[in-house]
Amino acid sequence: MAATANLSLLQFSPQTPHTRLHGYKFNNVKLNGRCVTRCSNSVNGKGFKDDSVKNVEKLLEEKRRVELSARISPGEFTVQQSSFQSQLKNNLSKLGLPKKVLEFIFSFAGGPEDDHPRIPEAKGSAKIIGGEPFFIPLYKFYQKYGGIFKITFGPKSFIIVSDPSIAKHILKNNPKAYSKGILAEILEFVMGKGLIPADGEIWRVRRRAIVPALHQKFVAAMFGLFGEATDRLIKKIDAAALDGEDVEMESLFSRLTLDVIGKAVFNYEFDSLKVDTGIVEAVYTVLREAEDRSVAPIPFWEIPIWKDISPQLKKVNKALKLVNETLDGLIAICKKMVEEEELQFHEEYMNEQDPSILHFLLASGDDVTSKQLRDDLMTLLIAGHETSAAVLTWTFYLLSKEPSALAKLRKEVDSVLGDRFPTVEDMKKLKYTTRVINESLRLYPQPPVLIRRSLEDDVLGEYPVKKGEDIFISVWNLHRSPKHWEDADKFNPKRWPLDGPNPNETNQNFSYLPFGGGPRKCVGDMFATFETMVAVAMLVRRFDFQLALGAPPVKMTTGATIHTTEGLNMTFTRRKIAPIVPTLEIPTLNINAEVKSDEVSSAIS
Numbered sequence: 001m002a003a004t005a006n007l008s009l010l011q012f013s014p015q016t017p018h019t020r021l022h023g024y025k026f027n028n029v030k031l032n033g034r035c036v037t038r039c040s041n042s043v044n045g046k047g048f049k050d051d052s053v054k055n056v057e058k059l060l061e062e063k064r065r066v067e068l069s070a071r072i073s074p075g076e077f078t079v080q081q082s083s084f085q086s087q088l089k090n091n092l093s094k095l096g097l098p099k100k101v102l103e104f105i106f107s108f109a110g111g112p113e114d115d116h117p118r119i120p121e122a123k124g125s126a127k128i129i130g131g132e133p134f135f136i137p138l139y140k141f142y143q144k145y146g147g148i149f150k151i152t153f154g155p156k157s158f159i160i161v162s163d164p165s166i167a168k169h170i171l172k173n174n175p176k177a178y179s180k181g182i183l184a185e186i187l188e189f190v191m192g193k194g195l196i197p198a199d200g201e202i203w204r205v206r207r208r209a210i211v212p213a214l215h216q217k218f219v220a221a222m223f224g225l226f227g228e229a230t231d232r233l234i235k236k237i238d239a240a241a242l243d244g245e246d247v248e249m250e251s252l253f254s255r256l257t258l259d260v261i262g263k264a265v266f267n268y269e270f271d272s273l274k275v276d277t278g279i280v281e282a283v284y285t286v287l288r289e290a291e292d293r294s295v296a297p298i299p300f301w302e303i304p305i306w307k308d309i310s311p312q313l314k315k316v317n318k319a320l321k322l323v324n325e326t327l328d329g330l331i332a333i334c335k336k337m338v339e340e341e342e343l344q345f346h347e348e349y350m351n352e353q354d355p356s357i358l359h360f361l362l363a364s365g366d367d368v369t370s371k372q373l374r375d376d377l378m379t380l381l382i383a384g385h386e387t388s389a390a391v392l393t394w395t396f397y398l399l400s401k402e403p404s405a406l407a408k409l410r411k412e413v414d415s416v417l418g419d420r421f422p423t424v425e426d427m428k429k430l431k432y433t434t435r436v437i438n439e440s441l442r443l444y445p446q447p448p449v450l451i452r453r454s455l456e457d458d459v460l461g462e463y464p465v466k467k468g469e470d471i472f473i474s475v476w477n478l479h480r481s482p483k484h485w486e487d488a489d490k491f492n493p494k495r496w497p498l499d500g501p502n503p504n505e506t507n508q509n510f511s512y513l514p515f516g517g518g519p520r521k522c523v524g525d526m527f528a529t530f531e532t533m534v535a536v537a538m539l540v541r542r543f544d545f546q547l548a549l550g551a552p553p554v555k556m557t558t559g560a561t562i563h564t565t566e567g568l569n570m571t572f573t574r575r576k577i578a579p580i581v582p583t584l585e586i587p588t589l590n591i592n593a594e595v596k597s598d599e600v601s602s603a604i605s
């Protein structure tokens with residue numbers, strides 16, 4: 001099926017388009033109708049926008065926001081829907097007639113449509129929102145219409161869910177009634193039937209195969225990898241700091257997490273923090289295409305002639321070919337290793353030389369020739385890369401704005417780690433560090449919406465919904481709702497008690513779901529939590545940092561995750577009080593035989 005119903009209908013207006021490769025960001029900024037291309041990387045404030053232009057843009061943005069809120073609140077976009085019967089029912093109810101009595105009276109009137117309340121409905125137009133990421137206006141609509149509403153753009157409508165109990169119903173209580181819908185259509189070209197887009201039987205079989213690969217011993221063995229990769233990043237930042245250069249952290253975090261996930265999933269050393277090989281560029285081309293498709297106005301990749309002549313599509317196909325060939329090569333190498341080892345496969349099986357997920361899957365008997373295996377590897381690569389990079393980006397942004405939180409974090413890291421690399425045993429001691437990540441994920445959930453499509457008729461809250469409805473669960477709205485959070489927009493890691501349980505969707509009753517919930521919950525939650533904790537701990541230990549002077553304001557734009565529009569430009573300086581010990585002990589990639597499985601789970605419980 002064509003991906004006609006993609007996210008672009010909710011994107012409202014083109015975001016500042018950007019292309020990021022090799023750590024550079026080229027932003028097409030429209031000023032007075034002219035399009036200026038600017039490159040920002042390690043720029044020390046050079047090339048940043050003029051202050052007066054920034055101020056004007058800020059004022060215009062603020063004005064647009066206020067205007068939009070002023071238009072939404074009185075109901076300018078509301079679709080009037082009450083029939084005579086339901087209006088009468090409403091009025092009688094207001095007069096104080098009990099609900100049971102009303103139901104009895106109206107049961108004689110017939111008309112199933114009128115027996116049920118209908119989802120509040122708003123009609124949108126692409127022009128109303130200006131250049132904001134789509135989840136921001138959805139928050140304003142949520143304030144007006146509540147925890148479930150329908151929004152229509154031209155021929156297409158979406159149900160937006162911001163109510164924890166409805167989110168729980170869709171994700172946990174009745175997940176079989178929902179598929180990945182639009183998301184599966186958009187990602188088909190790169191993930192095929194991989195675990196994220198897959199539905200039904202394929203998903204069930206693959207989830208059962210993949211989840212065991214991320215067992216606790218595997219996660220514990222990844223600490224060496226997390227530490228080594230972060231250490232490479234530290235060296236890179238150190239060099240920039242000594243040269244007095246600013247650094248664009250969003251692209252560096254993207255490289256850090258690419259290096260980590262490549263090694264963890266299929267034992268491949270991208271080494272993207274050091275070199276720009278063709279494969280790194282190919283991976284970025286493919287990733288960027290997936291993001292661009294999710295915000296494209298029409299599914300241009302489906303247009304028959306365009307498919308054959310578009311230089312961009314040709315480039316993407318070439319990149320995909322290279323990535324697939326590389327994956328095939330890695331699968332072949334790994335297969336040989338598996339054949340040569342004396343295999344005793346068991347629940348927490350792990351090859352010490354190559355603890356990768358691929359090695360586990362092949363050792364467990366996965367079909368090496370299958371496209372499915374490739375699809376799953378690609379899915380894990382993408383799922384584990386962009387998300388973690390975005391979490392690090394926004395965590396550093398938040399820390400730069402909240403010195404008291406940074407000071408508290410540092411104090412903990414200094415006392416727990418000193419100049420050591422973090423280990424799995426440290427995780428349970430780094431309680432405040434965990435809370436910083438929890439809170440960053442609350443304010444900047446990755447992804448900000450979860451996408452579903454109803455496979456059958458169902459009832460959401462009090463509203464019946466038909467089969468085939470596209471549904472967005474707005475994690476952004478859930479995580480920022482004043483109903484559930486005091487000072488909802490404030491970065492306050494202390495809101496989570498240090499001695500309390502690690503917050504998750506279950507103990508927060510689905511008002512907090514950083515890793516989703518129900519059977520489709522993230523398979524890499526523990527991996528990602530530890531990966532980001534290690535990076536944050538090691539970086540704050542070594543550096544003082546702040547937003548670069550004169551850098552453009554940090555604004556959001558969306559792809560699959562929340563990106564910045566113009567990068568996260570920061571100035572780093574070596575921290576004076578932390579003596580840099582040149583011979584840091586780096587735990588090897590190999591499994592530390594002393595690590596016990598239960599240490600991993602207790603570390604975040």
Ligand code: HEM
Binds near residue numbers: 521
């Ligand atoms: C901080 C980083 C991460 C965040 C915030 C995150 C978030 C999420 C969320 C919210 C979902 C649920 C999507 C939905 O219900 O539609 C999900 C699913 C998934 N995640 Fe993650 N994730 C992260 C890291 C990772 C990593 C490191 C991996 C792999 C090693 C991974 C692999 C997956 C997979 C395979 C799924 C699909 C599971 C399924 O449908 O059965 N994620 N992730």
